[in-house]
Amino acid sequence: MKEIAIGSATANPASISKGHLHTGHFPDGRPVEIPVVIAQGSQDGPTLWLHGCVHGNEYCGTFIIHEMLRTLDVQQLAGTVVALPILNINAFRRMQRMSPFEGYGGGDLNRCFPGDPQGSLTQQIAHAVYSHLKQHADALIDFHTAMTTDVRWALYTDAEGEVGKRAEGIARAFGYDSTLPAPMDILAGSAIMTAARDGIPGYIVEAGGKGGAFDRSTVVDGCARLNNVMRHLDMLPGDVTDYGPLTYFSNFAWIMSTRGGLFQRSVRCGDRIEEGTVLGQYYDLYGNPDGEARSPHAGVVLAIHPGPLMANGETLIHIGLDPRSV
Numbered sequence: 066m067k068e069i070a071i072g073s074a075t076a077n078p079a080s081i082s083k084g085h086l087h088t089g090h091f092p093d094g095r096p097v098e099i100p101v102v103i104a105q106g107s108q109d110g111p112t113l114w115l116h117g118c119v120h121g122n123e124y125c126g127t128f129i130i131h132e133m134l135r136t137l138d139v140q141q142l143a144g145t146v147v148a149l150p151i152l153n154i155n156a157f158r159r160m161q162r163m164s165p166f167e168g169y170g171g172g173d174l175n176r177c178f179p180g181d182p183q184g185s186l187t188q189q190i191a192h193a194v195y196s197h198l199k200q201h202a203d204a205l206i207d208f209h210t211a212m213t214t215d216v217r218w219a220l221y222t223d224a225e226g227e228v229g230k231r232a233e234g235i236a237r238a239f240g241y242d243s244t245l246p247a248p249m250d251i252l253a254g255s256a257i258m259t260a261a262r263d264g265i266p267g268y269i270v271e272a273g274g275k276g277g278a279f280d281r282s283t284v285v286d287g288c289a290r291l292n293n294v295m296r297h298l299d300m301l302p303g304d305v306t307d308y309g310p311l312t313y314f315s316n317f318a319w320i321m322s323t324r325g326g327l328f329q330r331s332v333r334c335g336d337r338i339e340e341g342t343v344l345g346q347y348y349d350l351y352g353n354p355d356g357e358a359r360s361p362h363a364g365v366v367l368a369i370h371p372g373p374l375m376a377n378g379e380t381l382i383h384i385g386l387d388p389r390s391v
């Protein structure tokens with residue numbers, strides 16, 4: 066069996082070890098420690114790496130990882146699951162996306178990999194995590210959210226050769242319909258792209274919205290799909306569910322709002338839209354209709370602003386481009 070030690074968590078056959086990893090210091094000198102769970106099976110197999118809350122207010126993935134660990138039978142497991150359900154615990158505690166305590170650079174942990182042990186607090190977290198990930202992981206699943214409860218899409222690292230093929234296998238086993246085979250030149254500094262360059266297939270799940278904008282059914286469904294990935298990887302026994310053809314995109318487009326106002330959306334995640342489709346309605350302070358937001362592209366809605374207030378420059382919509390059934 067593989068020997069894995071991450072912080073104070075240590076792999077032991079047919080058991081679950083919980084501990085923490087030291088990733089830096091708070092401004093008062095106290096240690097920053099993030100939770101680590103290592104679940105090792107009773108037989109040898111691959112090491113699946115899971116992490117959540119790379120962005121501190123994206124809690125749905127943390128709940129999916131927790132749900133899977135609570136229901137995992139290590140006697141049935143082959144290989145090892147390494148789970149870090151709350152990666153950016155500083156941002157998590159502040160209930161915000163980006164790292165606090167960053168004077169420069171914005172503090173987006175998912176642009177800091179592989180990290181720097183001499184860098185900012187966020188770069189140090191990335192380094193502390195990634196050095197273990199690179200050493201041990203055979204596959205990485207990274208959980209994120211967008212803006213509303215109906216978000217369900219995913220990306221896999223569309224790398225050359227075997228790494229890309231293995232990543233696509235994970236995407237099909239998780240089976241979210243809206244899927245981007247992510248070109249290797251986007252999302253520089255993200256965990257999945259950094260891992261793919263080191264030969265580790267990567268997959269991002271976008272499930273639910275930030276903060277409390279997710280529900281129990283998304284967590285239970287995400288857990289079931291994660292278990293299906295583990296069957297696909299021969300880590301759990303049983304038949305792999307075939308989710309059928311997926312909808313692939315060539316890339317995505319982020320559209321920012323160019324105005325503010327009271328806003329109500331008129332499309333849902335997963336909807337097909339055309340160039341010019343009405344995405345939502347603006348109102349003035351008296352409740353009078355005050356203009357529509359229209360899509361500049363055709364595609365599929367991956368994420369849409371929930372309203373009720375729109376500020377200039379906020380993300381209005383995230384569109385998957387050139388949808389095709391594969």
Ligand SMILES: [Zn+2]
Pocket residue numbers: 119120123208209210
């Ligand atoms: Zn995120």
